[in-house]
Amino acid sequence: MVDKLNHDGSIIAVEHVNFFYGTFKALTDIHMLFKKNAVTALIGPSGCGKSTLLRLLNRMNDLIDGTRVEGRVYFEGLNMYDPNIDPVEIRKKIGMVFQKPNPFPKSIYNNIVYGPKLTGMNNKNDLNALVEKTLKQSVLWDEVKDILDQSALRLSGGQQQRLCIARALAMNPDVLLMDEPTSALDPISTAKIEELIDELKTDYTIIIVTHNMQQAARVSDETGFFYLGKLIEYNETKKIFTKPDLKQTEDYITGRFG
Amino acid sequence: MKWRYFKQHLFFWIVKASIALIALSLGGLLVYIFVHGFSALSWDFLTEPPRDAMTKGGIMPAILGTFYLMTGAIIVALPLGVMSAVYLSEYSKQNRILRTIRIGINCLAGVPSVVFGLFGLGLFVVYLKFGSSILSGSLTLGILILPTIIGASEEALKSVPQTFREASLALGVSKWQTIYRIVLPNALPGILTGSILGLGRAAGETAPIMFTAAAFFTAKLPTSIFDEVMALPYHIYVLATAGTRIEETRPIQYGTALVLIALVLGIDLIAILFRSYMRRRKSW
Numbered sequence: 112m113v114d115k116l117n118h119d120g121s122i123i124a125v126e127h128v129n130f131f132y133g134t135f136k137a138l139t140d141i142h143m144l145f146k147k148n149a150v151t152a153l154i155g156p157s158g159c160g161k162s163t164l165l166r167l168l169n170r171m172n173d174l175i176d177g178t179r180v181e182g183r184v185y186f187e188g189l190n191m192y193d194p195n196i197d198p199v200e201i202r203k204k205i206g207m208v209f210q211k212p213n214p215f216p217k218s219i220y221n222n223i224v225y226g227p228k229l230t231g232m233n234n235k236n237d238l239n240a241l242v243e244k245t246l247k248q249s250v251l252w253d254e255v256k257d258i259l260d261q262s263a264l265r266l267s268g269g270q271q272q273r274l275c276i277a278r279a280l281a282m283n284p285d286v287l288l289m290d291e292p293t294s295a296l297d298p299i300s301t302a303k304i305e306e307l308i309d310e311l312k313t314d315y316t317i318i319i320v321t322h323n324m325q326q327a328a329r330v331s332d333e334t335g336f337f338y339l340g341k342l343i344e345y346n347e348t349k350k351i352f353t354k355p356d357l358k359q360t361e362d363y364i365t366g367r368f369g
Numbered sequence: 370m371k372w373r374y375f376k377q378h379l380f381f382w383i384v385k386a387s388i389a390l391i392a393l394s395l396g397g398l399l400v401y402i403f404v405h406g407f408s409a410l411s412w413d414f415l416t417e418p419p420r421d422a423m424t425k426g427g428i429m430p431a432i433l434g435t436f437y438l439m440t441g442a443i444i445v446a447l448p449l450g451v452m453s454a455v456y457l458s459e460y461s462k463q464n465r466i467l468r469t470i471r472i473g474i475n476c477l478a479g480v481p482s483v484v485f486g487l488f489g490l491g492l493f494v495v496y497l498k499f500g501s502s503i504l505s506g507s508l509t510l511g512i513l514i515l516p517t518i519i520g521a522s523e524e525a526l527k528s529v530p531q532t533f534r535e536a537s538l539a540l541g542v543s544k545w546q547t548i549y550r551i552v553l554p555n556a557l558p559g560i561l562t563g564s565i566l567g568l569g570r571a572a573g574e575t576a577p578i579m580f581t582a583a584a585f586f587t588a589k590l591p592t593s594i595f596d597e598v599m600a601l602p603y604h605i606y607v608l609a610t611a612g613t614r615i616e617e618t619r620p621i622q623y624g625t626a627l628v629l630i631a632l633v634l635g636i637d638l639i640a641i642l643f644r645s646y647m648r649r650r651k652s653w
């Protein structure tokens with residue numbers, strides 16, 4: 112039996128989670144609900160555990176030897192760390208975009224159909240339609256529609272990142288985790304991806320890590336501020352950036368510390 | 370000041386001399402064998418079986434035998450080696466058992482080849498009753514080159530960027546499919562190059578096959594993997610040590626050596642060309 116729980120309006124619920132790399136405690140007593148079809152930003156100084164939390168949400172931390180999770184993480188009411196749950200199934204539902212664009216050394220087309228093909232989608236027309244749909248979603252279609260057979264590695268960094276988003280969308284996930292998706296990109300590509308995030312939130316739940324305060328303010332509905340592995344403040348973005356509850360949050364946002 | 374200057378020059382001189390010595394002995398060896406063996410080479414030498422108690426004729430059965438043994442060795446060792454490497458570098462956790470396995474593999478690489486020959490004799494020829502045959506020889510040579518193939522494969526697997534694995538796993542693709550679809554294809558050039566180079570070494574080995582596969586002389590070509598074959602290195606050994614007409618067959622010995630060297634260098638050359646071709650194509 113997988114234990115179930117109801118958290119109204121939220122798609123992911125993190126309950127009193129501690130996380131360890133070996134003996135090092137990287138997250139302490141994290142308690143946090145992620146709203147469905149909203150954009151949640153995770154901010155905080157380097158090393159405070161933002162990426163760790165993000166990777167915890169689709170069990171990517173499982174891949175690191177010697178890690179340990181205490182507490183519970185619910186996805187749509189299911190405890191995703193229950194031994195009966197297959198992390199592979201979780202990752203199909205909760206996609207991820209990395210800090211550095213990481214397309215496969217394959218064609219643009221094959222980057223997108225790679226995942227769907229392995230999960231049994233074989234009809235050529237369906238695949239073609241999927242490629243077009245996801246590339247349009249990620250606002251890359253017009254730039255690449257004539258070069259779908261070209262290697263993805265020949266695209267620019269910003270284009271590669273949008274391709275990675277399209278690739279993640281092709282698995283039709285419910286949640287998209289983004290770890291500093293624009294930190295390696297120029298301002299124009301960054302603006303494109305921010306627009307994209309805004310459009311995607313009607314269909315997806317997005318959780319994004321960013322070091323860019325303006326970006327957090329622009330794209331997110333909720334913001335969590337982390338410091339030394341703890342969730343210091345979690346509030347509506349508007350509130351966090353205008354009238355945060357805590358002085359520590361205000362200091363960080365205004366650049367007075369961190 | 371002068372002394373230091375002198376010391377520096379002396380050192381350079383020693384280094385250069387060592388390189389020259391190596392180049393000279395290698396070159397000398399090649400030239401020596403070429404000079405002595407070239408007269409024996411002819412189309413018939415490559416395509417005819419030996420005649421007149423091996424004092425005349427060609428070495429075709431030995432060329433063919435070596436070819437069969439190498440093919441067999443790679444068929445045995447490549448899948449086994451690649452799978453072991455996948456286990457070692459993709460699945461196993463770093464612990465004491467793994468370290469022990471690694472040390473074992475390294476030891477295997479240092480075992481004298483005649484020991485492999487005896488092992489093959491005991492296990493394949495006698496115990497499993499494969500007899501002295503292509504099968505026994507291939508298995509023995511396969512085990513001989515296994516450490517090389519495992520090493521090369523592990524190297525190649527490690528060189529595939531971790532980000533590729535993460536990208537695939539994050540899509541909800543299973544670990545095995547990630548390895549099969551992403552990691553192995555990208556590691557394949559490295560695996561093949563390393564394996565072919567390892568194979569080149571096996572081609573010249575005499576000891577592992579002399580008890581397990583190689584025939585002193587057989588005019589008939591093998592018809593199954595349970596037949597004995599002649600092989601180039603063993604043929605040289607036989608002509609140079611056995612029988613009463615050793616002097617008479619010198620040209621054949623050198624000719625055979627020349628063919629063997631050409632074969633090994635040819636294999637290495639193919640591996641190196643393949644590698645540089647794949648490197649130029651590689652985009653990450």
Ligand SMILES: Nc1ncnc2c1ncn2[C@@H]1O[C@H](COP(=O)(O)OP(=O)(O)OP(=O)(O)O)[C@@H](O)[C@H]1O
Pocket residue numbers: 132135137155156157158159160161162163164175
């Ligand atoms: N694989 C790992 N093994 C051991 N410790 C790790 C590992 N990954 C991260 N840590 C540690 O966990 C803490 C949190 O790291 P994390 O990467 O989550 O920080 P972050 O908030 O994402 O930082 P940044 O903004 O620099 O990306 C850090 O102290 C880091 O050193």
Ligand SMILES: [Mg+2]
Pocket residue numbers: 161162163290
């Ligand atoms: Mg990080």
